[in-house]
Amino acid sequence: MRIPQIADGPSKAVPVDHVAANPLNPRMIDPDSSAVQKIRDSIAEIGQIQPTTVVTRRAFLAIHPEHESEIADAEFVQVVGGQRRTAVAQLEQLLKITIDDELAATRSRFLAATLAENLDRQNLNPVEEAHGVQSMVAECGSGKAAAEQLSKTAAWVSQRLNLLKLIPEVQAALVEDDEMRLPLRVVRDWHTLDSAGQLAALTEWGRQLTAVNRPERPEPATSVPKQRLSRVVAAIRRLGATPAEIGATLRAELSLEDRRAIADELLRDAASVEQ
Structure with a gap:
């Protein structure tokens, strides 16, 4: 199975607190980072051009009931677009979202969708990638299956997993x-x-x-x-x-x-x- 495509369907605008952050996202989002600042400045100037892809609370909890406390009372759960969500929250504006519950059809499909944008755009650093790949291997049961799900080679998966064997200083x-x-x-x-x-x-x-x-x-x-x-x-x-x-x-x-x-x-x- 290949990385699922993020749907480009109709969007709507909701308060940011209606959308919970993705508990499975390996990316550590620093609200004070230059990346978030650039997105915030762009949204402040021209508005939010690209919606944040989400799934409904019901669809997410159907595959990840263990994360119910983390998403609290949020109506939606972010799949990708965490930095946009952070930037919009800082601007105290409504967040444009696209709802695609098909991405929550299975646990592995949701995780692949979570990693897809970051891997394709190289938005994750190598260690963040490694943690994401580790989660995918655990979900899929093998490195080979994880590689197929992520449209990567088995060697690439092994190389990323090897990074988790390095000491913190490295x-x-x-x-x-x-x-x-x-x-x-x-x-x-x-x-x-x-x-x-x-x-x-x-x-x-x-x-x-x-x-x-x-x-x-x-x-x-x-x-x-x-x-x-x-x-x-x-x-x-x-x-x-x-x-x-x-x-x-x-x-x-x-x-x-x-x-x-x-x-x-x-x-x-x-x-x-x-x-």
């Missing part, structure tokens, strides 16, 4: 909100490492990134300003200003076994350099 680096974000291609095999190995790999990546961003000589006044370091690199620098201070910080936080594992990872290429 996951945080994957969702940096700028050009300094840790690329997915770099962490492709990191899920095979233990926690100490992943931390060592992240530290080494941060060291290399810092070296790239550190000029070898003073830059002329007309040069382009150096790019801002990511929060991850800044966090690594906060471990200490010198190797000795970094070592002291790690000794205070990590076990002897983990520190040895990190040392082994950092010195992995030392033999070839010394020869």
